[in-house]
Amino acid sequence: MDYVLYLVTTAAIFGMLALSLDILVGLAGLMSLASAVFFGIGAYSTALLMGQGFSPLFCQIVGMMVAAVASMLIAFPAVRIKGIYFLIITIAVQMVFTVLVQNWREVTGGDAGIPGIAPYTLLGYAFSKTGFAIFTMAVALLILVFLLRLTSTPFGTLLQAIRDDELGAASLGKNVARAKLAAVALSSAIAAAAGSFFAHYSGYIDPLSFDVGVSIFTLLIVMFGGAGTLYGPLVAAVILCFLPELLKFLPLSATTAAPARQLVYGVLLVSVVYFRPQGLFGRTPTKKK
């Protein structure tokens, strides 16, 4: 039972992370491979501030703000131009972040990481294992509802207009770069919130939890569930977090299991965009031309 609770909580946390990425990929049409960076900023903010004795909610909000500001600074030159620049700068940031947390030992603990992060409490209330699983799932669902409502607000429709026709949106007098920056900030704040839950839940963080593999996994979740559907990525997070458990039945040695799992993810990524580009839950696209 504990193990199922672990999987549910993990799925909820990765669900939030996938939702945060879907704002960029699905709504704004920006491909990012830096999810793990803002996930990591949330986690490290929590770990460091908890060490100073602040409350979990405070740490989480500070982490979200740091992530939002950092992401806007990073994305600033790339949102003004269309094309690969945004993706490339996110990959570069991902590499820099991993190097930073590995080498800035005085603060991040380097490869050894930061142990002993206390469990999450909400205004003094401590969760049981079941309680925390339900709580994180509820937060993920709340974020989902919030984002679904957001899609029909002027901001949400502007993002989708930019995704479909950037020049058109700009020629209607919309500030495209500012809208993209806002999307980036919102996305990374949600990713940081997820990272904060992650830090509390695992009690220990190290650079490996926030490397490019995590970013790729998040992208896989979004693509698998259907970019732009929002609920698709959340369901996909549950499916893909439970999937590795199935792989345990395959006769693989310990050294080949990890790469084999990554290979399965890679093959899934290729198969999804190849055979069902709209993802599991996306609508069949109407033919353009």
Next chain:
Amino acid sequence: MDQSTLLINLLTDGITTGALYALVAIGFSLLWWLGGIIHLAHGGVIIAAGYAGYVAVGLWGLPLWLSLLWAMGVAVILGLLIQHFAYHKMLERGAGEMGMLTISLGILICLEYIVTLIFGPEGVMLDSFSLRTPIFPTSGYILDSFSLIVVGAVLLIFLALFLFIKYAQTGKQMRAVAENTDLSLALGISTGRIAMVVAAVAAALAAPASFVYLYSRGLEPYEVIHIVLMAAIVAIIGGRGSLPGALLAGMIVGVAESIMVWFFAAGWREFMTFTLLYVVLLFRPWGLFGKPR
């Protein structure tokens, strides 16, 4: 070591690395130039070619030229398969930018972990023996024949590529397709065939690049994303589709890296590359030699 020797050594090291980056970047950048395809899988092709070369030299004991040819064959076949079955088919189905990026990334990951599963995650390296002994042993300069061979070969490859694109019939057609695909098709240029030729050339360039990696810092499957990231950054700094741009940008990044590694720790070189990319995107997003669009 006095100041001038140090400076010359940093330049030597940086230019050698820069030549390698330029070579990788132009392989990445050709498909970007031709049809706007972001060929992230190029990193995977380099790893595959490198391991093919390692098997040929290290296990089968083949001579270097034959191994290089064999690695090139593997790379070209892989490159053509990717171009035809992934990029071409995806475009035929009307896939957007997201789809193209995702499939390229997916292929990159697949290649990385197929290599890891077969050869293990440790990485491979070949010994360049006497090539790495300094030419002027008593002077303190680190210049060796390896650096000369690498820089010379890269310059030759760039010159050949430049002449091919400028004067050969196929090269002219490439420029036409890069300028305007629809118009080229209407004028009777087989754009599909041109795309295959460019994919083959890009893949073929992966083989010499992978050999430089093998004989200098070694190849690890884990490095694929880093390799293709450096290629993309150099290609962006140089300007889309620009050969001299890629060459110059490669040198700038290489020299800046070696200076950074000398004065700080090796781990911090990523910051330098990132800063360069950031500054270029801020002030000159079309790159040093590109055209603003």
